[in-house]
Amino acid sequence: MKAAQIVAADGRNPTVDNVREALGSTGSKSTIAPLLKRWKEQFQSAGAPKTESGLPAELMEAMRGVYHKQQRDVAQQLEQAMQENRTELNTALEKLKKTESERLKLTEIRAALTQELRATQHALEQLKEEHHFRAVTLATLHSDNAGLTQRLSDRGEEIAALNRQLAQVRSQFDHYQEASAIQRSEERQAAQQRESRLEQENAQLQQRLQGQQATLVQQDGRLTQLQDEHGRMAVAANADRVALAALRPERDQFEYQYLQAAASADALLAKLETAMQALGDTKIALATQDRQLDMQAEQAKLSLLREQQITQERDALLREHAVLLAQAEVRAARKTDR
Numbered sequence: 001m002k003a004a005q006i007v008a009a010d011g012r013n014p015t016v017d018n019v020r021e022a023l024g025s026t027g028s029k030s031t032i033a034p035l036l037k038r039w040k041e042q043f044q045s046a047g048a049p050k051t052e053s054g055l056p057a058e059l060m061e062a063m064r065g066v067y068h069k070q071q072r073d074v075a076q077q078l079e080q081a082m083q084e085n086r087t088e089l090n091t092a093l094e095k096l097k098k099t100e101s102e103r104l105k106l107t108e109i110r111a112a113l114t115q116e117l118r119a120t121q122h123a124l125e126q127l128k129e130e131h132h133f134r135a136v137t138l139a140t141l142h143s144d145n146a147g148l149t150q151r152l153s154d155r156g157e158e159i160a161a162l163n164r165q166l167a168q169v170r171s172q173f174d175h176y177q178e179a180s181a182i183q184r185s186e187e188r189q190a191a192q193q194r195e196s197r198l199e200q201e202n203a204q205l206q207q208r209l210q211g212q213q214a215t216l217v218q219q220d221g222r223l224t225q226l227q228d229e230h231g232r233m234a235v236a237a238n239a240d241r242v243a244l245a246a247l248r249p250e251r252d253q254f255e256y257q258y259l260q261a262a263a264s265a266d267a268l269l270a271k272l273e274t275a276m277q278a279l280g281d282t283k284i285a286l287a288t289q290d291r292q293l294d295m296q297a298e299q300a301k302l303s304l305l306r307e308q309q310i311t312q313e314r315d316a317l318l319r320e321h322a323v324l325l326a327q328a329e330v331r332a333a334r335k336t337d338r
Helices: 002-009 016-022 029-044 057-173 181-264 266-337
Strands: none
Touching (some): 002 016, 002 029, 002 057, 016 029
């Protein structure tokens, strides 16, 4: 009957279908039809009691019930929406805490990488100083080698002069055999003395050459150490690159989670913007570290080229040393023949 009054108050015909729709599409038509017929007989023929507003009391009661039901539904929906909002807010706070923790971890990792980079730079500076020292040493050896070569050339000229003098003495020997016997003896003594001095000088030269050989052996050992250090530095640079590559997926995940937290909690926009600024600084720092690692790799390549140049110069010194030894052996053989 209340549903029929509501349908009539809306200006519609209170049919069975309209009343069933007002009841929420429930109820059997065979049950609704006789009750609706009874209502029409009681209220439409005789007239229903009216309230002060001119509407029937049952209609007003039905309207109050509908109004209260709507208020309860709205309050329930509002409470449900507030509960969902609180749940989303708590979820956003948890995500923000997790994001802040990950940001602190990334900061610690960046500090560790910065410290390792400083250590690598210090090692590279030491390597540069050692390369400079080796270059100065090699220049000194080149200078000594040039001096030894010049002295050997001077000794060769002296030996050639002695040979010419001996040839002149022999040419005059037939004519002045008796008169030049004493003079020849003196000249022989002088020649022996000169040969003795030359032998002493040759011995000194051989000692110098032996010293150069020892220096070259030491330089070979130092070169091996530098190559080992270069290998270790290359391995460290590769490890740094692998660590940075491992950090990039975490950084991407951090950005994704950060954007989700920003979309789900507009009230936390200020904190999220601060975190995004920190993430940008982290990206810049990582990019700077990538460039520094590339520069280290380039410097390592330059060091390798310098080591190859040093090796070539050492081989040249060894060849010059072999030539000097061969010349000394030839000169000693000529003295033995005389």
